[in-house]
Amino acid sequence: MTTVRVGLGERSYDVVIEAGLLARAADRLLPLARGRVMPIVTDENVLPHLETLRAALGAAGVASEAIVLPPGESTKSWAMLEQLSDRLLDLGVERGDHVIALGGGVIGDLVGFACSILKRGCGFVQVPTTLLAQVDSSVGGKTAINTRAGKNLIGAFHQPALVLIDPTVLETLPPRQVRAGYAEVVKYGLIDDADFFAWCEANGAALLAGDLPLREHAIAYSVAAKARIVAEDERETRGRRALLNLGHTFGHALEAETGFSERLFHGEGVAAGMALAYGFSAAQGIAPHAAAARVTEHLRAVGLPDGLATAGVSASGKTLVGHMLHDKKMDAGTLPFLLARDIGESYVDKAVDLGAVEAFLDAQGR
Known part of the structure; x- marks a missing residue:
């Protein structure tokens, strides 16, 4: 296991890197669950990893709710931001809750931005499943959606509470x-x-x-x-x-x-x-x-x-x-x-x- 600390004062967080970490993720997520349902936002390409994560959480007594979005860059849009925000509000997400972003950079960017504005800011956890997201977009707190004018033009800096990286998930990546x-x-x-x-x-x-x-x-x-x-x-x-x-x-x-x-x-x-x-x-x-x-x-x-x-x-x-x-x-x-x-x-x-x-x-x- 390798743990990298992102030092940002009160907003510092760990990036944990370990083969097989997804199946053991509950050990790290349990303190953030607060006995409440943890929403997991993912896309249709990540369903096998979603089942692994939900099984790990369930075994630790943490209930989860999956929100599955279409894959692809077009998901980083106003329409999907509205849809995701409404779904999280329907689930009763509170400011002290944490939403899990399970996927590549598109999911991480969209979920992070939604969490930055939901009730003026709630917590989220990055669980990146692509190499690009693991080495770049999941770390640093840049969140955004795209518009007709260009890429990532609507967004916010919103740091995750935790980043969990399992390199073995890359084995299923094209x-x-x-x-x-x-x-x-x-x-x-x-x-x-x-x-x-x-x-x-x-x-x-x-x-x-x-x-x-x-x-x-x-x-x-x-x-x-x-x-x-x-x-x-x-x-x-x-x-x-x-x-x-x-x-x-x-x-x-x-x-x-x-x-x-x-x-x-x-x-x-x-x-x-x-x-x-x-x-x-x-x-x-x-x-x-x-x-x-x-x-x-x-x-x-x-x-x-x-x-x-x-x-x-x-x-x-x-x-x-x-x-x-x-x-x-x-x-x-x-x-x-x-x-x-x-x-x-x-x-x-x-x-x-x-x-x-x-x-x-x-x-x-x-």
Whole structure:
């Protein structure tokens, strides 16, 4: 078992990582149950894990109520937020109760946001079932839904009370989903740890093939890295947390162009976005071309998109930059970009010429 503490004063919480943890989750959840029914929100793809969790809770004398939502990014919507909120209110959820989010990033984001506004804030627990959610979205308290204008534009910072991560649940995940989550693992090396990126180059293929110890190491490393950044800059006000958005400005534009659909999973968009961020950095003379080539080569080697073509996007640079202008990171009319000076040397650049970005993307599309 590995336990990572997210240090946020009175709102600090543990992230517990252990193979087989789902079947033993009641030991951790019992103190939060308060003798009341615990709602479990999940989606239709996670039903086997739902049964495992409910059986564990039932054996410990904790009653639960399942709320099963449709899978997919479209679930992060106003309509589903209203539906979920009404269901939780029907169940009589109180401010001192805890709702369990069992699923990937979509479920975690939606449930977290619903809990942030339900009766002005109730508790929730993250039990992520995808690699992407385990290494990124379940930790840090960012919750949101999507709108027609863009991704994650309506949301709140609302920290979970606990995060329970069982790496063995990934065995039921389709390989494409695991690869998409792996992009967020690679991100932690590219942000500020060249040695960890080298570890990914050496071990990524085996991790994706199912090596459990490698998966456990990658998850624990990623969670610890994110916990440190979140503790330093919880609400992304000092710039440090913005580094976690590496690849996301380009990636979200690609997701928007593909309709936030299964044509391009979020992690796939991030992978292509990281390659584009490094490619743009190299094109601007900021990073060595060799560094951009390493990023592209590794993503390609593990079967992840490494640019516009492999992401299935043929839009113009102007169109993609138009999507970027709806980014939630816009500040006083400017759009900060996450660029890089080398492997493991990412930084925030608030003076990027959008015309140069358009030209770079047009060149990539040719």
